[in-house]
Amino acid sequence: MNPFKLLLLAVGLVALFVAPIGQGNYIIYTLNSWLLFSIAAMGLNLTLGYAGQVSLAQAGFMGIGAYVTALMTLAGIHWIFAAVLAISSCFLVGLMLGYPALRVQHHFLAFVTLAFNTLLFLVLRNEEEMTGGSLGLVGMPRPDIFGLSTGGNLQFYYFTLVCFVCAAGVMWWILRSPWGRAFMALRENPIRAESLGLKVRRQTLLAFAIGSAFGGLAGAIQAPLVQFIEPHSFGLIHSLKLLLMVVVGGSGFFFGPMLGAAVVILLPEVLRFTEGYYLIIYSALVIVLMAYSPGGLIGLGQKLFDKFRPKQQARHDLKQGVQL
Amino acid sequence: MLRTFLGATAVALVLSAIPALGEVKVGSIIELSGPGAAAGTNFHDGVKMGFEEINAAGGVLGEQVQLSEYDSQTDPQVSRAMVQKAIDDGVYVITGTVFSSSTVVNMLVAQQAGIPQFTGSEAPSITQKGNPYIFRTTFGAQKGMPKVVKYMAEEMGVKKVAIVWANTEFGKGGYGAFMDEARNYGIEIVADLPTEQAQTDFSADVLKAKNSGADAVFVYLTEEESARFLREAQKQSIGLPLVGETTLIGAKVIQLAGDAASGAMGHVGLTADAGIPAITEMVDRFKAKYNYTPDHNAIKGYTAAWTIKCVTEMVGSTDSQAIADKMHGLTLTTDECPGVLMDATWDETGEMSRESFFVEVENGKQTVKAILPPN
Amino acid sequence: MAEFLQLILSGLAAGSIYALAAVGFTLLWQASQTINFAQGEFVMLPAFFVLVGMTVLGLPLWTSIAFALVLSLIVLGLMFKKLVVEPMLPHGTLPLVIATIALGVLLKESVKEFYGATAQPFPAIFPQTVYNVAGASISLQDIGNLTVSMLAIVGLQLFLGRTRTGRCMQATAQNPNVAEILGVNVKRMVLYTFLINAALATVASVLISPIYLAKFSNGETLGLVAFIAAIVGGFNQIRGALVGGLLIGVIDNLSAVYISAQYRSAMPLILLIIIILVRPQGLLGTSEGRSV
Numbered sequence: 009m010n011p012f013k014l015l016l017l018a019v020g021l022v023a024l025f026v027a028p029i030g031q032g033n034y035i036i037y038t039l040n041s042w043l044l045f046s047i048a049a050m051g052l053n054l055t056l057g058y059a060g061q062v063s064l065a066q067a068g069f070m071g072i073g074a075y076v077t078a079l080m081t082l083a084g085i086h087w088i089f090a091a092v093l094a095i096s097s098c099f100l101v102g103l104m105l106g107y108p109a110l111r112v113q114h115h116f117l118a119f120v121t122l123a124f125n126t127l128l129f130l131v132l133r134n135e136e137e138m139t140g141g142s143l144g145l146v147g148m149p150r151p152d153i154f155g156l157s158t159g160g161n162l163q164f165y166y167f168t169l170v171c172f173v174c175a176a177g178v179m180w181w182i183l184r185s186p187w188g189r190a191f192m193a194l195r196e197n198p199i200r201a202e203s204l205g206l207k208v209r210r211q212t213l214l215a216f217a218i219g220s221a222f223g224g225l226a227g228a229i230q231a232p233l234v235q236f237i238e239p240h241s242f243g244l245i246h247s248l249k250l251l252l253m254v255v256v257g258g259s260g261f262f263f264g265p266m267l268g269a270a271v272v273i274l275l276p277e278v279l280r281f282t283e284g285y286y287l288i289i290y291s292a293l294v295i296v297l298m299a300y301s302p303g304g305l306i307g308l309g310q311k312l313f314d315k316f317r318p319k320q321q322a323r324h325d326l327k328q329g330v331q332l
Numbered sequence: 333m334l335r336t337f338l339g340a341t342a343v344a345l346v347l348s349a350i351p352a353l354g355e356v357k358v359g360s361i362i363e364l365s366g367p368g369a370a371a372g373t374n375f376h377d378g379v380k381m382g383f384e385e386i387n388a389a390g391g392v393l394g395e396q397v398q399l400s401e402y403d404s405q406t407d408p409q410v411s412r413a414m415v416q417k418a419i420d421d422g423v424y425v426i427t428g429t430v431f432s433s434s435t436v437v438n439m440l441v442a443q444q445a446g447i448p449q450f451t452g453s454e455a456p457s458i459t460q461k462g463n464p465y466i467f468r469t470t471f472g473a474q475k476g477m478p479k480v481v482k483y484m485a486e487e488m489g490v491k492k493v494a495i496v497w498a499n500t501e502f503g504k505g506g507y508g509a510f511m512d513e514a515r516n517y518g519i520e521i522v523a524d525l526p527t528e529q530a531q532t533d534f535s536a537d538v539l540k541a542k543n544s545g546a547d548a549v550f551v552y553l554t555e556e557e558s559a560r561f562l563r564e565a566q567k568q569s570i571g572l573p574l575v576g577e578t579t580l581i582g583a584k585v586i587q588l589a590g591d592a593a594s595g596a597m598g599h600v601g602l603t604a605d606a607g608i609p610a611i612t613e614m615v616d617r618f619k620a621k622y623n624y625t626p627d628h629n630a631i632k633g634y635t636a637a638w639t640i641k642c643v644t645e646m647v648g649s650t651d652s653q654a655i656a657d658k659m660h661g662l663t664l665t666t667d668e669c670p671g672v673l674m675d676a677t678w679d680e681t682g683e684m685s686r687e688s689f690f691v692e693v694e695n696g697k698q699t700v701k702a703i704l705p706p707n
Numbered sequence: 708m709a710e711f712l713q714l715i716l717s718g719l720a721a722g723s724i725y726a727l728a729a730v731g732f733t734l735l736w737q738a739s740q741t742i743n744f745a746q747g748e749f750v751m752l753p754a755f756f757v758l759v760g761m762t763v764l765g766l767p768l769w770t771s772i773a774f775a776l777v778l779s780l781i782v783l784g785l786m787f788k789k790l791v792v793e794p795m796l797p798h799g800t801l802p803l804v805i806a807t808i809a810l811g812v813l814l815k816e817s818v819k820e821f822y823g824a825t826a827q828p829f830p831a832i833f834p835q836t837v838y839n840v841a842g843a844s845i846s847l848q849d850i851g852n853l854t855v856s857m858l859a860i861v862g863l864q865l866f867l868g869r870t871r872t873g874r875c876m877q878a879t880a881q882n883p884n885v886a887e888i889l890g891v892n893v894k895r896m897v898l899y900t901f902l903i904n905a906a907l908a909t910v911a912s913v914l915i916s917p918i919y920l921a922k923f924s925n926g927e928t929l930g931l932v933a934f935i936a937a938i939v940g941g942f943n944q945i946r947g948a949l950v951g952g953l954l955i956g957v958i959d960n961l962s963a964v965y966i967s968a969q970y971r972s973a974m975p976l977i978l979l980i981i982i983i984l985v986r987p988q989g990l991l992g993t994s995e996g997r998s999v
Contacts, residue, residue, distance in 0.1 A: 032416075032417075032420035033416045033419070033420055034413060034416040034417035034419075034420045035420075037412070037413050037416055038413060041409065041413070133499065134499075141504065142433070142499065142500050142501040142504050143433075143436075143455075143457065143501055143504060143505075144408075144433065144436075144501075146436060146437075230409075234408070234409050234412060234437065235437075235440070236408055236412075236436065236437040236440075238408060238433050238501070240407075240408075240433065241407070241408060241409060276403070276405070287365060
């Protein structure tokens with residue numbers, strides 16, 4: 009990482025730190041939701057952007073995370089333990105779900121996850137003895153971390169921010185490791201990756217399971233943030249929303265999901281003046297974006313940047329050699 | 333420049349004064365998109381029409397009311413954020429939401445901030461949480477159900493009943509309340525049929541109800557599902573009285589089900605066809621303004637607006653705490669406050685009581701069979 | 708027995724509609740290798756074109772249906788292909804999947820904003836006659852739905868198998884490059900596929916709306932069911948969609964009565980997962996033999 013990027017990163021972190029100061033509760037809450045959806049979208053980005061698999065169950069994994077956390081914290085167990093269990097159960101469910109689907113053709117993972125998300129909704133709604141059914145679970149406590157209460161909105165924001173930075177750090181590490189590079193090899197050319205000795209299925213499966221675990225963490229934060237969970241919050245439609253976040257932001261880019269989450273969460277606010285038309289405008293924009301820049305907003309930005317940047321002319325006589 | 337400065341100072345002064353004078357802000361947090369859009373739009377249009385009429389008649393305490401809308405997207409998490417936003421924007425009272433799953437969440441925010449909230453939700457749990465700032469705009473299902481069940485047991489002589497209900501937070505609340513009452517009256521449940529939201533094929537449910545040996549079928553579904561159920565019941569010639577609560581015999585269902593709705597009966601808290609002139613006139617004005625027939629949610633929203641006006645003027649200020657205190661145990665009559673359309677009373681929990689009607693659908697219209705006293 | 712018969716009959720009637728929507732899925736999959744997440748909305752929309760024809764333009768029912776068919780061919784066939792699918796194709800399947808999700812939202816929200824959020828009654832095509840067959844009721848509407856869907860799908864199958872254009876379309880679906888070399892006008896064939904999908908969606912819409920009522924959100928459930936039916940039946944076979952649709956319709960009804968009403972919508976999903984595990988090419992499908 010060069011110093012310029014480090015500086016940018018530091019500025020970004022400081023901006024995240026000061027962003028909520030002096031703001032109303034609503035802004036803090038919205039920033040909080042943004043961080044938490046960014047975590048979930050980051051996970052999906054690993055599955056989708058780096059390993060090239062469409063998962064339609066990321067909201068379902070958030071649901072598993074949220075319900076595990078809610079049930080445990082309501083039973084008086086500390087959030088940390090609940091979150092660890094939430095994350096690991098999402099990882100395991102991810103493995104179980106992905107294994108059969110990835111045995112067959114690639115797009116079957118999309119079908120299986122779609123079915124899984126809807127089935128999960130039914131279980132959450134119908135098994136009310138445990139999950140509270142359609143009336144949901146209310147009043148999850150916000151945790152005390154090392155004696156610090158996160159009860160207030162601002163404190164909880166910093167709590168989420170810490171989780172977010174940890175999650176982003178882990179993601180960064182995964183992607184930089186030989187392991188993560190294998191993911192990209194997989195996306196770029198699965199056949200070549202396989203011929204180079206990569207275990208394509210195992211790698212894809214791991215990408216999916218790790219991505220799901222990020223969903224679990226997001227759910228574990230959502231439960232104490234909203235202090236209410238119900239099955240509808242984790243339905244298929246929210247999985248599609250997360251998918252949109254990743255792709256709109258720029259799938260396969262590290263900061264894509266954060267940008268995408270910001271767009272999806274803040275856009276209703278920006279387009280408020282259009283009253284009921286904002287979803288129409290938003291969906292039309294998504295279609296146009298996809299047509300011009302499948303790499304999402306970051307891809308679009310890069311395209312524009314490349315266009316205006318003075319180009320280094322390659323020697324023409326070298327071209328031939330490069331293409332060898 | 334000077335004017336801007338003076339203006340800014342004035343605003344700052346006003347903002348620092350508590351309660352804020354000259355600024356009457358009301359927030360409508362409501363389902364304008366998502367699955368709740370139909371109900372939410374009705375409720376919101378009702379609130380909007382109410383405040384427009386109030387403003388035309390001089391406003392509240394001589395001030396014009398500024399109504400801001402906040403779309404909850406039928407998402408509890410968003411609704412919570414929107415209530416927070418409305419409160420940050422300085423509203424002194426809020427209306428909405430209609431879906432109980434949203435209301436149970438966002439009422440916590442209003443409670444923390446001490447802002448009275450007039451909800452359109454009918455789930456029993458809303459007023460059972462000891463929240464002193466929540467008020468209903470129609471009575472909860474646990475108040476409506478005893479009226480229906482009593483009528484079914486005593487007037488219709490029903491001993492065995494099949495219940496068809498929507499397996500959502502809406503249906504669940506009514507289902508629980510119905511089951512409790514049925515137990516009290518010794519009515520046996522011979523078929524218990526949960527259905528899906530947006531279910532289209534009701535043949536299996538009608539068939540089970542028909543073969544269950546019930547004396548009557550109690551139907552607790554939302555509008556479209558009610559209409560689809562009625563049509564399937566007609567097709568399979570179910571041959572049993574179909575009884576509902578509010579939705580089954582609503583104007584929308586009658587329009588959608590056509591003659592399949594004939595003979596359906598049930599209990600309604602508010603109806604355009606009650607023969608109460610104030611309601612009929614309100615419905616006519618609404619139709620002229622928005623070009624569609626309002627349902628009970630629109631009437632709830634309209635009465636919410638007028639309740640807010642009347643109680644604010646009784647208190648004499650826009651002090652949120654004083655308004656919440658005043659609401660508890662308050663009875664508003666149509667003489668004092670014509671906009672509430674029917675006399676209404678709120679108890680210590682924010683629950684409301686009001687007269688209501690038992691109606692049957694005849695020739696595409698509701699006919700009132702009995703007027704049921706408040707309970 | 709009468710109960711069982713009733714469930715089967717109603718299930719078949721509902722299933723025939725799922726089949727019509729599922730065929731569209733299959734066709735588009737073959738033509739563009741994409742999952743059309745807006746398929747449910749494609750079936751929801753033509754009903755509103757009919758309503759616009761009747762209420763806004765004051766046309767009689769059948770003229771409105773013709774009007775809706777033309778509009779659907781333009782909007783859901785031509786424009787969908789030109790404005791949504793074609794610009795995305797060079798980018799691979801994911802942007803197209805996302806674009807169809809967005810398109811679904813766009814159609815749904817537009818109907819809600821410009822026509823209304825509440826359900827609308829829709830005029831019946833068939834008389835409201837109900838027959839009693841060995842204790843089970845079946846309406847003329849049900850029989851009509853079943854017949855029309857069957858005819859549409861069998862007709863399509865014949866068209867694809869017996870006519871020159873149909874064979875060209877199949878060749879295009881199987882291998883566009885080879886088809887092009889053999890002199891098939893690939894672009895036109897793909898366009899035909901989109902037009903047929905739009906026409907089938909219109910038929911499905913007109914058949915179901917009298918029972919399901921016209922509502923902006925109808926596509927949500929219908930799209931999912933059609934999707935399941937297509938995969939269960941076989942994603943690359945027209946016949947498969949028919950079998951899948953009917954099967955899902957019957958299973959839905961049977962499971963509501965004999966298994967669990969609360970989990971009725973789980974049964975098709977479980978079936979879907981089992982099919983993917985055991986026979987990923989679907990009940991009637993032939994193995995695609997490609998892994999990427």
